[in-house]
Amino acid sequence: MIFSEKPAVTAGAFTTxxxxxxxxxxxxxxxxxxxxxxxxxxxxxxxxxxxxERGLCDTKRTAELAAEALSISVEEVLVASTGRxxxxxxxDLIEKGVGLAAAALSPDGGAxxxxxxxxxxxxxxxxxxxxxxxxxxxxxGGMVKGAGMIAPKMTVPHATMLAFIxxxxxxxxxxxxxxxxxxxxxxxxxxxxDGDMSTNDTVLVxxxxxxxxxxxxxxxxxxxxxxxxxxxxxxxxxxxxxLDAEGATKFVxxxxxxxxxxxxxxxxxxxxxxxxxxxTAWFGGDPNWGRVLAAAGYSGAEFAAENVSLFYDxxxxxxxxxxxxxxxxxLEKTLSKDFFTVSIDLGAGKRATEMWTSDISYEYVxxxxxxxx
Amino acid sequence: MIFSEKPAVTAGAFTTxxxxxxxxxxxxxxxxxxxxxxxxxxxxxxxxxxxxERGLCDTKRTAELAAEALSISVEEVLVASTGRxxxxxxxDLIEKGVGLAAAALSPDGGAxxxxxxxxxxxxxxxxxxxxxxxxxxxxxGGMVKGAGMIAPKMTVPHATMLAFIxxxxxxxxxxxxxxxxxxxxxxxxxxxxDGDMSTNDTVLVxxxxxxxxxxxxxxxxxxxxxxxxxxxxxxxxxxxxxLDAEGATKFVxxxxxxxxxxxxxxxxxxxxxxxxxxxTAWFGGDPNWGRVLAAAGYSGAEFAAENVSLFYDxxxxxxxxxxxxxxxxxLEKTLSKDFFTVSIDLGAGKRATEMWTSDISYEYVxxxxxxxx
Numbered sequence: 001m002i003f004s005e006k007p008a009v010t011a012g013a014f015t016t017x018x019x020x021x022x023x024x025x026x027x028x029x030x031x032x033x034x035x036x037x038x039x040x041x042x043x044x045x046x047x048x049x050x051x052x053e054r055g056l057c058d059t060k061r062t063a064e065l066a067a068e069a070l071s072i073s074v075e076e077v078l079v080a081s082t083g084r085x086x087x088x089x090x091x092d093l094i095e096k097g098v099g100l101a102a103a104a105l106s107p108d109g110g111a112x113x114x115x116x117x118x119x120x121x122x123x124x125x126x127x128x129x130x131x132x133x134x135x136x137x138x139x140x141g142g143m144v145k146g147a148g149m150i151a152p153k154m155t156v157p158h159a160t161m162l163a164f165i166x167x168x169x170x171x172x173x174x175x176x177x178x179x180x181x182x183x184x185x186x187x188x189x190x191x192x193x194d195g196d197m198s199t200n201d202t203v204l205v206x207x208x209x210x211x212x213x214x215x216x217x218x219x220x221x222x223x224x225x226x227x228x229x230x231x232x233x234x235x236x237x238x239x240x241x242x243l244d245a246e247g248a249t250k251f252v253x254x255x256x257x258x259x260x261x262x263x264x265x266x267x268x269x270x271x272x273x274x275x276x277x278x279x280t281a282w283f284g285g286d287p288n289w290g291r292v293l294a295a296a297g298y299s300g301a302e303f304a305a306e307n308v309s310l311f312y313d314x315x316x317x318x319x320x321x322x323x324x325x326x327x328x329x330x331l332e333k334t335l336s337k338d339f340f341t342v343s344i345d346l347g348a349g350k351r352a353t354e355m356w357t358s359d360i361s362y363e364y365v366x367x368x369x370x371x372x373x
Numbered sequence: 374m375i376f377s378e379k380p381a382v383t384a385g386a387f388t389t390x391x392x393x394x395x396x397x398x399x400x401x402x403x404x405x406x407x408x409x410x411x412x413x414x415x416x417x418x419x420x421x422x423x424x425x426e427r428g429l430c431d432t433k434r435t436a437e438l439a440a441e442a443l444s445i446s447v448e449e450v451l452v453a454s455t456g457r458x459x460x461x462x463x464x465d466l467i468e469k470g471v472g473l474a475a476a477a478l479s480p481d482g483g484a485x486x487x488x489x490x491x492x493x494x495x496x497x498x499x500x501x502x503x504x505x506x507x508x509x510x511x512x513x514g515g516m517v518k519g520a521g522m523i524a525p526k527m528t529v530p531h532a533t534m535l536a537f538i539x540x541x542x543x544x545x546x547x548x549x550x551x552x553x554x555x556x557x558x559x560x561x562x563x564x565x566x567d568g569d570m571s572t573n574d575t576v577l578v579x580x581x582x583x584x585x586x587x588x589x590x591x592x593x594x595x596x597x598x599x600x601x602x603x604x605x606x607x608x609x610x611x612x613x614x615x616l617d618a619e620g621a622t623k624f625v626x627x628x629x630x631x632x633x634x635x636x637x638x639x640x641x642x643x644x645x646x647x648x649x650x651x652x653t654a655w656f657g658g659d660p661n662w663g664r665v666l667a668a669a670g671y672s673g674a675e676f677a678a679e680n681v682s683l684f685y686d687x688x689x690x691x692x693x694x695x696x697x698x699x700x701x702x703x704l705e706k707t708l709s710k711d712f713f714t715v716s717i718d719l720g721a722g723k724r725a726t727e728m729w730t731s732d733i734s735y736e737y738v739x740x741x742x743x744x745x746x
Contacts, residue, residue, distance in 0.1 A: 019670035019678050019694070050666050052679070052695035085663020086696050148650070194649040195568075196664070197671035276567040276649070276733075277521070277741055284742030290458020291569070293423050297392035298570035305392050306425070321392070322425035323459050360649075362735045368650055369657030 001101035008208035010037035015201035022055035049199035069102035114143040125240035148246040170209035172217035187234035195274040247363030260349035264301035271299030279360035287331035307347025374474035381581035383410035388574035395428035422572040442475035487516040498613035521619040543582035545590040560607035568647040620736030633722035637674035644672030646730035656732035660704035680720025
């Protein structure tokens, strides 16, 4: 449970799935009505997705329980769930849990909260930062959970897991929403683990104004500073997800440059970052660049094969669409690292993007074949 | 090496990758000029893709070697390659191999040929059939190779592996080409193993007229009979690929009905058939239907969640977008089978499609992490 003493201006980004979970539906409706929020209740183990009318009632009831426990209005409560799809929420446990969580609220509870929201995550993921605006110290705190069912839909800003960012900045609601959209596009929408988008993806940012700065809006002198800080912490949290990706042994940055359009850059990056054959080759430390080019070739991006270059870190692998002649032992050195960059230049224009992804290991298959049982 | 005594009317379907292999480029050009072909030379172990000008020269040289060995015109030769991308063809081996293959040509060589084209396939895949047209017996023979890097691109008819179909029917070239497009759409384009489209996908059908039937064209009385037979053998060969999919333990038919458009049906089927989370759940025999709905939800198909039904074989799993209440032990019985059907009704219209796919196992990861070494 996240709680703000003062009502916080809150913005959200949510999954674009046609099976949004009950809490996603609930939170979206709520934030359309008012952006002022004081608490977010989060449960794991049960996604409350594909649970029909009953699911919506259960989410509403969860919000009511939290409002009662905290003596606030139900209008000031958001709900987030993650876990198994299709099973009704065990409301007896939720009722008990909401009471326990409310009783355990503490300014030092961040570490506990970030552990409590884990599912297949191997470690809690928290980030914090501080900036100064108009002479006031502005603090940011963020936590995130997610290790699988992670995929971007880069055309529409949305989230791909649960992330909660709090700040004590005073911010205008419209400006906060636009900052969040931008930061999600540049962070959570650029990661993929398995290409599977979730029904529950949610990013919430709450700004309660405790810092006492003049209210930030799009035309404030230091608005960019705030937006950048939000993007930076989002970026860090998104990287944390990929670093903890289910069964992953490598962190791979896929960079696309020389694309004719932004859409082409995104298509190409997504195809490479989601390719099972690239991801298994990376797991095997295999410099098999043909798989990278094959993925670019079917991505839907437009380019001419003979203009394509490929790099592994700073090593030239492909030039003019064919082998650049770098000794394979050199490439193997790069591919054996835990962290490397695959950069493709399509030679078709000036647009660029990047994505962050992981390899696919035996362990990924094991985790996901066994998740249910 | 496939050889026809008489020049055969030949049609081809090829990968839509922007990195088509040298033989794909060569064959497409050749078939635009003339459809008469007598031989197809196939090599494995080397894809001759992403090999630039040198690759094109090597393919041309391969065709010339075959023409010399068989004393036919180089215009009557097609070439197909499959294997590692980005390495120049070892022309000394090709030269030797073409001579050996030509010397070994035999009417009974089908079994040897279907073994020779294997790469990660665990078994050769051949099919044959006979129909009667205008009182003449028409024979079909087909062989296929492919077990990974298999994915459809259903909007454009094309192939996803190497398949060679021969028939002794007499057929008009334009009619043969249209029959092939239709049969590929309904067979090879409906399978997926890993979502990775290849640079070398090729389906060729050769019809040499030895059966002596009146030449079949679109308005022949029995044209549909021929088209159906071609689709049927293509269907069988496509199923053979999925049954031999890399590391696969299950064969899964994904059926989509109630879609608003054909494109929606295809998007939904592809999303489910390629979902890593569905495929690992199938490997684990886990009836986790939430993953199926989640994939439908991000597929891009349009529908309302509350109108969706799901079946595993004939067992109702989801009704009105939520759990239908069938006991999980019942569903586990279906999911533990080697062969089952996942049918989703989107409740949004009347369009339908199906795809054939496999699960993803440890073995898939092993095969593809180790392929290079």
